[in-house]
Amino acid sequence: MASSFPEPRPSEITPRRAYLRRRSLLAAAGLLGGSRIANAAGLSVHPGPFNASEPLTPREDVTHYNNFYEFGLDKDDPARLSGGFRPRPWTLTIDGAVAKPLTLDVDTLIAGGALESRVYRMRCVEAWSMVIPWDGVPLADILRKAEPQGSAKFVAFQSVVRPDQMPGQRGGLGSLDWPYVEGLRLDEAMNPLSFLALGLYGDLLPNQNGAPLRLVTPWKYGFKGIKSITRITLVSEMPPTTWNRMASNEYGFYANVNPEVDHPRWSQASERIIGSGGFFGETRKPTQMFNGYGAQVAQLYAGMDLRKFY
Numbered sequence: 001m002a003s004s005f006p007e008p009r010p011s012e013i014t015p016r017r018a019y020l021r022r023r024s025l026l027a028a029a030g031l032l033g034g035s036r037i038a039n040a041a042g043l044s045v046h047p048g049p050f051n052a053s054e055p056l057t058p059r060e061d062v063t064h065y066n067n068f069y070e071f072g073l074d075k076d077d078p079a080r081l082s083g084g085f086r087p088r089p090w091t092l093t094i095d096g097a098v099a100k101p102l103t104l105d106v107d108t109l110i111a112g113g114a115l116e117s118r119v120y121r122m123r124c125v126e127a128w129s130m131v132i133p134w135d136g137v138p139l140a141d142i143l144r145k146a147e148p149q150g151s152a153k154f155v156a157f158q159s160v161v162r163p164d165q166m167p168g169q170r171g172g173l174g175s176l177d178w179p180y181v182e183g184l185r186l187d188e189a190m191n192p193l194s195f196l197a198l199g200l201y202g203d204l205l206p207n208q209n210g211a212p213l214r215l216v217t218p219w220k221y222g223f224k225g226i227k228s229i230t231r232i233t234l235v236s237e238m239p240p241t242t243w244n245r246m247a248s249n250e251y252g253f254y255a256n257v258n259p260e261v262d263h264p265r266w267s268q269a270s271e272r273i274i275g276s277g278g279f280f281g282e283t284r285k286p287t288q289m290f291n292g293y294g295a296q297v298a299q300l301y302a303g304m305d306l307r308k309f310y
């Protein structure tokens with residue numbers, strides 16, 4: 001097993017005060033800022049459904065506490081090391097078991113003016129959580145354009161491979177196999193909650209959050225939310241997924257948030273709320289089944305043993 005993800009990394013167990021101090025040192029050295037320059041455009045969006053009522057995680061935390069191994073393993077690596085990534089122009093290909101294979105230009109999709117905003121809870125398998133305002137389009141709308149055929153049972157997603165722009169892809173041992181891949185069952189992908197995010201906090205998606213577009217499935221652990229997607233392929237068999245390939249006893253294909261099924265190395269019963277740090281440190285709260293989205297998704301798993309299909 002080459003990589004140790006997601007054994008909570010030093011950046012996570014670092015007391016928050018020390019972490020912030022480290023960040024301000026980096027800022028003083030001019031090492032922060034990442035992609036913000038390229039992403040100044042405000043998006044035109046309309047409010048969508050399923051908005052969480054919890055307080056939003058501050059933008060600074062959403063954009064500086066990231067998992068994006070293509071840019072490094074530490075939480076601050078993606079913001080620090082993604083400034084040279086060029087997410088435009090960009091095309092998304094949809095192929096496989098579809099009547100109409102498509103190649104979409106992402107800027108055309110954004111200019112189409114149909115973006116909606118959604119506030120989703122996000123729960124990482126490492127037992128921390130955020131509440132994030134995304135801007136994007138329902139995944140089902142995009143898949144329907146390609147007209148999935150009867151043989152399509154699963155949806156396979158693939159991230160970009162650009163070792164010249166992604167320092168984490170240049171390392172040999174100790175990293176993942178590229179490209180990062182993920183998958184959903186077709187009915188999960190068509191569920192109204194499944195979302196392709198193109199924006200965050202009303203601006204274009206920053207590089208570190210998966211520019212120019214990434215998946216968001218808020219009832220699943222964060223690692224299902226594959227970033228910088230280039231290809232979506234409709235397939236008949238369950239596709240391989242990056243973390244399942246790394247450690248299948250720790251990360252299943254479904255990856256539904258489930259406080260009753262612990263990770264082999266830690267409890268999933270509660271979560272650390274990122275950005276809630278005050279004088280007494282960050283707050284924890286109990287984790288909810290399906291991250292609180294059971295009303296929307298529980299029927300997808302009726303009759304399945306969720307201890308077996310984790």
Ligand SMILES: Nc1nc2c(c(=O)[nH]1)N[C@H]1C(S)=C(S)[C@@H](COP(=O)(O)O)O[C@H]1N2
Nearest residue numbers: 066067068069159180209222223225226227
């Ligand atoms: N391509 C790619 N996608 C990825 C990852 C990654 O390393 N590479 N990390 C995943 C994990 S573990 C999490 S928790 C979320 C983090 O998304 P965020 O940084 O926008 O919060 O992205 C997911 N998508």
Ligand SMILES: [Mo]
Nearest residue numbers: 124125222223
């Ligand atoms: Mo994660």
